[in-house]
Amino acid sequence: MIGFLKSGSVTEGFAVRLLRDVSPESLKIGDFAVIEGRIYKFFGIIDDLRLLSSNEDVFFDPPETPLQKLALSGSIIYSEIQLSPYVMADPDGNLMSIKTVPEHFSSVRLAENRDIELVFKRGGKPFFIGTPLTMDEHIYVDLEKLSMRNNAIFGITGSGKTVLAKIVFSGLIRNEIASLLIFDMHNEYGRSSKNEEGRVEPSLKTFFPKNVKVFDVAHNPDADSIITIPYVDVDPEDIALTSEILHYSEKSEETALLVRRRKGKEWLKFLFSLQGKTDEELAEISESLGVNSASLSALIRHTTRLSELDFLQDTMEESSINQILNYLKSGISVVVQFSGKYKNSALVYFLVANIISRRIHGKHESMSDSELKRLRTVIVIEEAHKFLSTNLKERNIFGIIAREMRKFNVTLFIIDQRPSEIDPEVLSQVGTRFVLQMMDESDIDSVFQGVGGGSRLKKILRSLQARESLLFGFSVPMPVAMRVREFGEDFFKEMQLNSPHGDPNKDLYGE
Amino acid sequence: MKSIGEILLLRPSFIAAEGKRDFIPPIGSLLKNNSKPLRYLIVVDQFVESRIPGRTPAPYGLDYGDIESEQPQSTFLMRWMYQLVPVCELNGTKYEAPTGVPDIHTLLYWVEDAEFTEVLSSSSFMDFLFRIDETMLPQRNEVIMRLLRKFIVSVPQINRDKELLRILTRLSIIFRNDYSTLKQFIKSLEVKI
Incomplete structure (x- = not known):
């Protein structure tokens, strides 16, 4: 037990007074806590810690020895945490949104493994995505639910967006939840990529050689095909x-x-x-x-x-777009890369992404319900703010996909570092958000715009470090601040069942 | 068990006992009776008065040690008294507020070590101490400080920090709105460590 419930409300959260022997330094913003009500358990997140005093005189003649300080703790000076409740569980473990408040003096404790399991490992297709900041228990995201709505990963450069995206995408492919169409601006989701330290790490094609096809607009030894788009297809x-x-x-x-x-x-x-x-x-x-x-x-x-673009050709050969669409239709994910002279070419990235996405849009719109039932496509775009800015609202296929294509089983997965430049209407359609470190206030504001309890979540966001993410929205029962799971040997082993050699590193580096 | 005094004065809000000459329990001592209900009383003051009402001691111009040998009647005519305040009664294993005053001629005894520790370890006893009305007894805090100091010193060294912390914590709740008094208590008790 760390304290007891002092005051609060459903809308504003709860103030919990810490026991005198519980140091506020032992708790962190983002920690999970459980309030043991008489009937229900209330699960929440610590979103603030406060130092308080019942008598201001103490500051004119402060305690001089550790013993004096200790003696005053819990009475004259004391600490409180602010706890935002998100879900409550009845005695049978059924989760529900917060509809009531626990009684005064209800005991409060940090969540244990069984609590995390109760909240996060439920139905659907749970996928281990990370661990709470101060625990080792697994946090699961429901991939089925995730793929049903638009999703986003937001974070500054170096915050860990790519690693998190690779983990999520691996989950979607491995569990055969959806076909991904990834417009891979920085060539990170194909066969391999370099991490922050410059080390080569396996990526989706290495994990799932049969389930992932890599296309490139230029020659690339890692690609399965070079993209050709006939003029007539533009x-x-x-x-x-x-x-x-x-x-x-x-x-x-x-x-x-x-x-x-x-x-x-x-x-x-x-x-x-x-x-x-x-x-x-x-x-x-x-x-x-x-x-x-x-x-x-x-x-x-x-x-x-x-x-001057080589992949745009005056030819009657089959367009790569059709191949891509056919792969997606048969459940194979496609990574579109931009190598050679088209590396970092915004023109090529936007053009290719737009052409292919527009075709998918048209294709899915014309499909029957039974065809759609079997087909779920997630379109991944990086630097999404450039596609989804308010200026491009009218003619923007990605805006249309974000707003209207859910019923056609096409959803967007946005990866971006400037969410403030994304059309707010599109942002409002994002079901699940992974928010890593962010610095710019306008970006932070836009991430939480229209989100219940956004101001409280902002406090948690500000406490995050690299590779830590705030996860909230449709596919998780409650927001959670988590350490993204290690993208290392354990993860590679988990994925290796899909690798022909049984070891992604061998695929990557040879025997 | 040897008595340390006998209650001889019972007035509204004033109880006093006579002790032995040259030795009366120090202020802050915890005493008890030896009958039911078992009452705990704290010594809050000491005084010496004439046994004969209206008589005032005459000046002899002698050192105190010489008075007894040269003017022995002067000490026979005096009595050594101490004022007491009932703190609580023991009802079974429970400390309760005093239900009344002790009878006249009640004999008083020391609360011995083990019992003293047990009584002082009770948080309800501590609360009863601070129920003593300070307006009626302005020296209340000083009296309690002495009692607590005595207790702290009596606790084996190994447990002393723990006990002191327990007492100080209790005091910090009792005096949460009176920090200067609390600080006095803390300083007074800490010195004894």
Whole structure:
């Protein structure tokens, strides 16, 4: 027992007075605690600790010896914790949201392993994701539930987003919950990646060689295929998301749509063929197309960079998009990487992600209910704020997926460090959030916008270190501050059942 | 068991016993009677008065040691008294508030070591100590301090810290609104460690 319930309410949480022999230093923000009510157990998180005194005179003549200090503890000076309750359990262990308050003086203790198990290891497909900050018990996330809604991992660089994402994605693939389509901006989710210390670590393709296919827009020895997108598979709407990079105005968008209307699927090939034409020639073509000559010139100029992309080809070969869609349909996850000269190319990342996602959107919308039942796709995007900013709201396929595609079994998994730049409407659709270290106040505010008890969770967030995460939302019964499980030998062993050699390191480094 | 005095004065709010000449229990001593109900009383003051009402001692100009040999009547005419305040009664194993005053001529005895430790170890006894009305007995805190000091010293060294902490903790609750008094107690008791 660490203390007893002093006061509080369902909405504001509980004040717990600590016993005199319990040092506040033995407790931390984010610790799990249990209030033993007469009927129910109340599970909560410590979100604040306070030092208090019943008599201010003590500060004018402070205790001089350790014994004096000890003698005053618990009466003149004392400590309290603020405990936010999230769920309560009846005597049969059934969890429910907080609907009542425990009695005064109910005893309060730190949660034990059995409590963590009671709260987190329930139905569905529980997956070990981490441990409470001060305990070794496993925290489980319900992967079924996780995949049903949009999810997000937020955190600054170096906070551990990638490792956490790899763990979650491994869980989704291994348990065959969903097919993942990962737009892997920094090439971390394919065969291997380098960790913060520069050490090479296995990644999804190594863990699940049969269940993961790696595509790349450029030559990459780790990739299963190089992406080829025929010109005919590109729509003007696919380019719209890259408008900022291409300096592409709304007028250019309209012009592109007109060109497509006139030239059909060959519109892009036609547009590229106009490069190098004289003004007179362009004026003539514009007239025949019924578009403004200046606008056409601008559109040609703006799309010149697209003609330089190797993976966009004038070919009638099958588009890689179809292959990707077929893999996803058959339950195989796809990692799209960006190597060679396209490494760190925002244009290519946005363009490819947009094209493929738009096709998935169209495909799923046209599927029957029975087809959809068998198919669940999670689209993973990094640097999500660039896709989901308020500016791009109207023409943004990812915004549409986030808002409307849950019923078509397509959800988004956002990985980002600037949530404040994401459209709040999209953020409101995020079911489960993993929030690692964050520094910027506006980012912190946006992560907790519309979240019940957000101000209390913010306090916990501020106490997190690297590789620690606050997890809350749809797939867990209550928020939890956790240490992300080790992405090391134990995890690799757990995943090795899926590896042909039985050891991901052997896959990676050879025998 | 040898008596240490006899109650001879019983007035409203004032109980006094006569002790032996040249030895009366120190202020802060814990005494008890030897009959039912068993009462615990604390010595709160000492005084010497004439046995003959209205008589005042005459000056002899002698050192105290010489008075007895040269003017023995002067000491025969005096009595050595101490004032007592009932703290509580023992009812079975339970300490309760005093139900009344002891009878006149009640003989008083020391509370011996083991019993003394047992009584002082009781938090309810401690509470009864502080129920003594300070407005009626301004020296109450000083008296209690002496009693507690005596107790602390009587506790074996090995348990002394623990007992002191227990007492101080109790005091810190009793005096949570009177920090300066609490500090006096703490300093007074700590010195004895």
